[in-house]
Amino acid sequence: MAEEPNRRQYDAAAAQTKWQAYWADHSTFRPLDDGSKPRRYVLDMFPYPSGDLHMGHAEAFVMGDVIARYWKLCGYDVLHPIGWDSFGLPAENAAIKNNAHPADWTYANIDTQARSLHRYGLSFDWSRRLHTSDPEYYRWTQWLFLQFYRRGLAYRKASYVNWCPKDQTVLANEQVVQGVCERCGTTVTKRQLTQWYFRITDYAQRLLDDMTALEGQWPDRVLAMQRNWIGRSTGATVRFTVPGRTEPITVFTTRPDTLFGATFMVVAPDADLAQELVTDDQRAEFEAYLERTKQATEIERQSTERPKTGVFLGRYAINPVNGDSIPIWAADYVLAEYGTGAIMAVPAHDQRDLDFARAFDLPVTMVIDTGEGDPAQTGVATAGDGVYVNSGLLDGLANKAEGIARINAQLAADEVGEPTVTFRLRDWLLSRQRFWGCPIPVIHCPEHGAVPVPEDQLPVELPDLRGAALAPQGTSPLAAATDWVNVPCPICGRPSQRDADTMDTFVDSSWYFYRYCSPQDEKAAFDPAEVAKWMPVDQYVGGVEHAILHLLYSRFFTKVLFDLGLIDFQEPFQRLLNQGQVINQGKAMSKSLGNGVDLGAQIDEFGVDAVRLTMVFAGPPEDDIDWADVSAAATVRFLQRAYRLAADVTSEVGADPATGDQAVRRVTHRIMGEITDLLEIRRFNVVVARLMELVNATRKAIDTGVGPADPAVREAAEFTAIGLSLVAPYVAEEMWQELGQPPSIADTTWPTIDPQLRAAEAATMVVQVQGKIRAKLTVPADITDADAEAMALADENVQRALDGRAVAKVIVRAPKMVSIVPAK
RNA sequence: GCCGGAGUGGUGGAAUUGGUAGACACGCGAGAUUUAGGUUCUCGUGCUCGCAAGGGCGUGCAGGUUCAAGUCCUGUCUCCGGCACCA
Numbered sequence: 001m002a003e004e005p006n007r008r009q010y011d012a013a014a015a016q017t018k019w020q021a022y023w024a025d026h027s028t029f030r031p032l033d034d035g036s037k038p039r040r041y042v043l044d045m046f047p048y049p050s051g052d053l054h055m056g057h058a059e060a061f062v063m064g065d066v067i068a069r070y071w072k073l074c075g076y077d078v079l080h081p082i083g084w085d086s087f088g089l090p091a092e093n094a095a096i097k098n099n100a101h102p103a104d105w106t107y108a109n110i111d112t113q114a115r116s117l118h119r120y121g122l123s124f125d126w127s128r129r130l131h132t133s134d135p136e137y138y139r140w141t142q143w144l145f146l147q148f149y150r151r152g153l154a155y156r157k158a159s160y161v162n163w164c165p166k167d168q169t170v171l172a173n174e175q176v177v178q179g180v181c182e183r184c185g186t187t188v189t190k191r192q193l194t195q196w197y198f199r200i201t202d203y204a205q206r207l208l209d210d211m212t213a214l215e216g217q218w219p220d221r222v223l224a225m226q227r228n229w230i231g232r233s234t235g236a237t238v239r240f241t242v243p244g245r246t247e248p249i250t251v252f253t254t255r256p257d258t259l260f261g262a263t264f265m266v267v268a269p270d271a272d273l274a275q276e277l278v279t280d281d282q283r284a285e286f287e288a289y290l291e292r293t294k295q296a297t298e299i300e301r302q303s304t305e306r307p308k309t310g311v312f313l314g315r316y317a318i319n320p321v322n323g324d325s326i327p328i329w330a331a332d333y334v335l336a337e338y339g340t341g342a343i344m345a346v347p348a349h350d351q352r353d354l355d356f357a358r359a360f361d362l363p364v365t366m367v368i369d370t371g372e373g374d375p376a377q378t379g380v381a382t383a384g385d386g387v388y389v390n391s392g393l394l395d396g397l398a399n400k401a402e403g404i405a406r407i408n409a410q411l412a413a414d415e416v417g418e419p420t421v422t423f424r425l426r427d428w429l430l431s432r433q434r435f436w437g438c439p440i441p442v443i444h445c446p447e448h449g450a451v452p453v454p455e456d457q458l459p460v461e462l463p464d465l466r467g468a469a470l471a472p473q474g475t476s477p478l479a480a481a482t483d484w485v486n487v488p489c490p491i492c493g494r495p496s497q498r499d500a501d502t503m504d505t506f507v508d509s510s511w512y513f514y515r516y517c518s519p520q521d522e523k524a525a526f527d528p529a530e531v532a533k534w535m536p537v538d539q540y541v542g543g544v545e546h547a548i549l550h551l552l553y554s555r556f557f558t559k560v561l562f563d564l565g566l567i568d569f570q571e572p573f574q575r576l577l578n579q580g581q582v583i584n585q586g587k588a589m590s591k592s593l594g595n596g597v598d599l600g601a602q603i604d605e606f607g608v609d610a611v612r613l614t615m616v617f618a619g620p621p622e623d624d625i626d627w628a629d630v631s632a633a634a635t636v637r638f639l640q641r642a643y644r645l646a647a648d649v650t651s652e653v654g655a656d657p658a659t660g661d662q663a664v665r666r667v668t669h670r671i672m673g674e675i676t677d678l679l680e681i682r683r684f685n686v687v688v689a690r691l692m693e694l695v696n697a698t699r700k701a702i703d704t705g706v707g708p709a710d711p712a713v714r715e716a717a718e719f720t721a722i723g724l725s726l727v728a729p730y731v732a733e734e735m736w737q738e739l740g741q742p743p744s745i746a747d748t749t750w751p752t753i754d755p756q757l758r759a760a761e762a763a764t765m766v767v768q769v770q771g772k773i774r775a776k777l778t779v780p781a782d783i784t785d786a787d788a789e790a791m792a793l794a795d796e797n798v799q800r801a802l803d804g805r806a807v808a809k810v811i812v813r814a815p816k817m818v819s820i821v822p823a824k
Numbered sequence: 825g826c827c828g829g830a831g832u833g834g835u836g837g838a839a840u841u842g843g844u845a846g847a848c849a850c851g852c853g854a855g856a857u858u859u860a861g862g863u864u865c866u867c868g869u870g871c872u873c874g875c876a877a878g879g880g881c882g883u884g885c886a887g888g889u890u891c892a893a894g895u896c897c898u899g900u901c902u903c904c905g906g907c908a909c910c911a
Binding site: 219220221222223224225227228229231233235251252253254255266306308331332333334335337338339342343344345346350351352353355356422423424544547548617618619620623625626629630631634635637638677681683685686688689690691692693696764765766768769770771772773776797808809810811813816817819820821 | 825826827828829835836837838839840843844847848849850851863864878890891892905906907908909910911
């Protein structure tokens with residue numbers, strides 16, 4: 001049945017079209033940038049342009065939008081920009097398939113997403129839009145790379161790297177998840193390659209230390225994950241002399257106090273050290289073992305259940321504390337990349353060492369008696385506290401900290417070791433053998449080696465390759481583009497080659513939030529003066545999937561920019577909000593499960609406001625939303641109810657609410673006060689619940705109370721519209737217009753709450769006798785303690801509960817509660 | 825194993841500093857409107873005993889502190905997320 005035009009109904013589709021145009025025409029969400037207001041920067045993690053927006057985007061963006069719109073109403077000059085992280089593999093794969101250029105697919109998808117973002121009613125400043133794949137952007141990614149290079153923070157190194165056989169490219173450590181490629185799920189293998197790295201390990205301690213400032217501002221789990229990833233561990237380095245070798249072997253241990261129990265050593269088979277130590281007699285066996293190790297996938301290698309394997313290298317080392325000669329083995333349970341790639345094995349007190357000792361019949365010496373039995377017999381290594389035995393200077397001691405201190409002192413005195421800190425974090429491998437990324441601005445000259453491209457020749461633009469020319473070959477497609485690759489050396493002019501790899505796309509996204517501050521700058525990556533005005537970011541919003549990669553890299557970049565003197569702060573994001581996922585029927589949406597929910601279809605059916613409001617109301621922002629558990633249809637009904645309040649108000653614009661009904665005002669101010677508090681602590685779902693209460697209360701006031709002409713009802717309806725504008729901006733604009741107010745509601749101000757009105761609502765007072773509630777009395781909000789007590793004792797239910805007993809004690813918390821303790 | 829988080833009705837979830845457990849919704853039930861279905865509106869809805877008035881129980885489990893515990897303390901179980909042969 002066709003609806004007649006009705007001012008008591010709002011038409012979601014028409015409102016969307018109308019207000020999108022209005023906001024664009026009036027630059028409603030472009031910051032004034034004139035210094036007249038305090039500034040705030042709200043940043044959403046920028047999307048990757050793979051197809052249209054999905055439900056997950058919708059949830060993330062609405063959370064950021066609530067904050068941005070709230071701050072704008074509170075009188076801040078809000079920067080809320082948007083752009084695209086537009087380099088990356090899917091574009092390249094699409095180009096190969098369609099015999100096209102990756103840019104075709106990329107920019108077409110960006111257009112699609114941009115239209116959807118407009119429709120979704122987000123308060124973005126579109127004038128600052130950027131794409132990381134634009135030469136105007138990646139020119140400065142290259143420039144930043146060169147600054148890192150000059151500071152010695154970008155370097156080339158040959159080593160075994162993670163290799164994805166499907167994508168035919170190397171991966172950063174952070175991109176290998178449980179032994180498989182984070183992107184395509186293929187099992188990752190190892191390859192020896194010479195690649196570019198960023199020296200993020202130099203910043204490990206600072207990255208760790210500065211997290212204390214983020215405590216309470218970032219989710220605990222993100223901080224925990226980063227700490228975990230950085231993996232600081234304290235211990236000692238100990239040098240073991242090796243007969244027949246000038247250099248000692250250095251190991252790292254967290255338990256130097258167990259040194260007397262070190263009965264053998266183990267080196268990583270793929271470390272250079274193993275190659276060098278192995279005797280000729282053992283070489284054949286070692287080489288065979290090394291080959292097997294290299295072929296083992298990460299998954300096999302990481303399996304804890306896997307039996308220990310290894311090979312004796314034919315050499316011995318001297319235990320520096322007791323002079324014992326101990327054999328040196330190679331085994332793949334020792335990692336070449338961690339510590340020094342060699343360990344002292346203490347089988348009695350480390351389960352891995354004990355498993356190895358038992359497998360190869362090596363001696364086990366208990367040096368800490370924990371009373372749990374000798375590990376050599378039980379097969380269970382003991383790691384707890386106990387009394388030192390067989391430990392020379394430590395014998396009899398029962399304190400681990402003291403034991404470590406004493407042995408460290410001894411090692412220092414003998415000049416064979418010292419306290420040391422080691423990190424799990426490894427340098428960031430940034431080369432990728434792919435086309436659709438930022439070219440590394442380096443030219444390899446036979447004479448001068450790696451030569452930076454002069455800054456005035458940036459950007460090094462990508463050549464026009466398409467289709468099959470982009471197919472994975474194990475080397476970068478750029479290497480085959482001879483016209484592009486072959487260039488003269490910038491120093492000597494000799495025939496040289498460009499570096500044919502591109503950068504990890506996480507480099508692009510590690511600084512985009514700086515670019516937003518001066519997006520059209522042609523002279524610099526960013527204008528330090530603009531950055532000083534807006535940054536650091538006040539609120540960052542995005543998925544927890546970036547808890548380590550993107551956020552750690554961005555923090556690293558920020559510290560380097562600080563060291564370069566370009567900025568004066570060391571953390572880029574002051575507050576972080578991780579919104580949850582949108583799932584359906586208990587599971588992540590996926591094609592194979594057939595449980596996908598299409599955002600566009602939801603919007604077509606319910607309207608943008610209802611979809612946004614449903615997302616916000618579903619639960620706390622960090623929680624996952626199961627779309628099967630929520631009802632967008634119910635939200636549509638609520639929005640219509642809210643709209644009808646505005647349509648019903650009959651008082652004049654500007655009618656003084658002070659002349660209106662005070663009971664209505666008390667409810668309005670109490671609820672809006674609560675909403676303000678809830679916004680500060682980001683409980684947006686409860687904000688919506690309170691708005692529903694306000695709508696219900698105002699409805700009642702109109703229908704069965706003071707009626708639509710009371711100025712207090714106008715105030716309630718206006719406050720409702722303003723509160724609603726954060727979440728459901730289109731219906732809020734319609735309400736605002738219906739109330740006779742000039743557009744846009746986004747240009748009004750957040751209501752001032754009258755604290756007296758807020759506090760003055762009548763309260764329900766609970767009376768407890770012996771801790772049990774015996775009465776609920778309605779009392780004035782300003783009741784005195786004495787009156788409250790008297791009222792409580794006068795209540796007949798209370799008297800019945802007292803049952804004639806005398807009152808021993810009364811605790812009064814007027815106007816909420818009176819607690820009576822009877823005498824025994 | 826280590827680190828982080830969470831356990832509240834049939835469901836999603838509320839509950840600043842200890843002070844009415846279950847706000848607000850969904851769902852469900854009853855009624856009104858409607859030719860019917862849907863919509864809309866009203867009332868009810870933690871469990872339990874009771875015709876009722878009014879009791880008893882109740883925030884994973886077991887203790888404790890307190891006039892008062894979802895909230896604090898001790899122990900314990902379960903689930904989710906991250907890391908993990910990291911020396």
